[in-house]
Amino acid sequence: MTVLNGTVLSAVPQSMPPMDREFYVESFLQRWDGNTRVSYRSDMDIFLLWCDRTGFDVFEVRRPHLEMYMRYLAEERHNCSSTIRHRMGTLKLFYEIALDDDLVTKNPARLLKLPKDRRDTTTKVHLDRNELQAVCRQAYDSSPVDYALVVIMGYNGLRVSEVCGLDVQDVLGYSRGHRVMTFTQKGGAQAIVPQPAVVMRAIDAVIDGRTDGPLLLRRDGSRMVRHSAAKVCTRVAKQAGITMRVSPHTFRHSMIVNAIDAGVPLREVQIAARHADISTTIGIYDRGRRNLDTHAAHTLAAYLGAVA
Known part of the structure; x- marks a missing residue:
């Protein structure tokens, strides 16, 4: 905590109001276009709905919360490992930008232990x-x-x-x-x-x-x-x-x-x-x-x- 001219300044960024949250997510998505934006929008929509359902503030989420979110993706949405890795990659990028904008104190997705991507390497996916x-x-x-x-x-x-x-x-x-x-x-x-x-x-x-x-x-x-x-x-x-x-x-x-x-x-x-x-x-x-x-x-x- 810092005091300047009698005013208490918090060292921790304050959460944004709900409307600002939507605006910030939209500004994040505007960095991309085409199918990339569509994919990132889907990832963010699912995460925001989960935050609303669980009562977590997007800008106060910590790593254990995201581990709970990954379990939700796997057990309730039945997402495969590669889909979960993709969704968490979107969040990692989102929080990296939020960190640069001083909206969070650290990137909660940075040290996540992601599920292994057990891709089938034997199935033929091309035409010879x-x-x-x-x-x-x-x-x-x-x-x-x-x-x-x-x-x-x-x-x-x-x-x-x-x-x-x-x-x-x-x-x-x-x-x-x-x-x-x-x-x-x-x-x-x-x-x-x-x-x-x-x-x-x-x-x-x-x-x-x-x-x-x-x-x-x-x-x-x-x-x-x-x-x-x-x-x-x-x-x-x-x-x-x-x-x-x-x-x-x-x-x-x-x-x-x-x-x-x-x-x-x-x-x-x-x-x-x-x-x-x-x-x-x-x-x-x-x-x-x-x-x-x-x-x-x-x-x-x-x-x-x-x-x-």
Whole structure:
């Protein structure tokens, strides 16, 4: 406690009124856009409802309270480990910013013991070379839009929101002798990726002389959206005889895994996938790959030789 000119000043920040709490959370969310904001908003809404239900002030929460919250997520909401880790990651970021704004004295999420992420590393989540070719052939026979959608995701690894957001003028630029696609990627930064010949031909077919407007159009002439893109992916995969569940993100998985199988160095795959951390490239997208042809044991055996 500090006394200045007869006035008592508290060393501990005072809690914000309820309306200010909502305003601060909204200002926190405004730092992001697109799906990231939607995801963070969901995490914060669930946490705020829990605080209201339990009577805890958001800015007076301590680590033991958050441990109780994790138990609530697991036992009452039946969230899996990865979902809990994601939700607590959002809170850790929220409280880090609140700490910088002097709304809390410490980050209560900093030293949390999070549940282990027991991700299934054996389940196949990508299309191998033959499967991807079969789906691309089916999409080619279906329509120019369907074909362009799957090859842009399957060969360039764009996310479905990035593909649907492309305009014609975004795919006609050149850089260092390559025709490129320019778009806003996850996180808001601009990305520039080259167009392989197969992608360029697919894009030219879907543009069909247009100079502006959305690149991918639905049958009614409106822009392709995530939901309609997902329907296309499911349909062409089923028609190609693929039995595993296929979503738009399956094609991004496929681009990354097939690039690794093709012998592209992991660092180059990371750059192509636009991953900030190479552990994401290896740990998440390389699941179920099980390519025994390129196992390191073969190269090591050739290097060491045999005794008989």
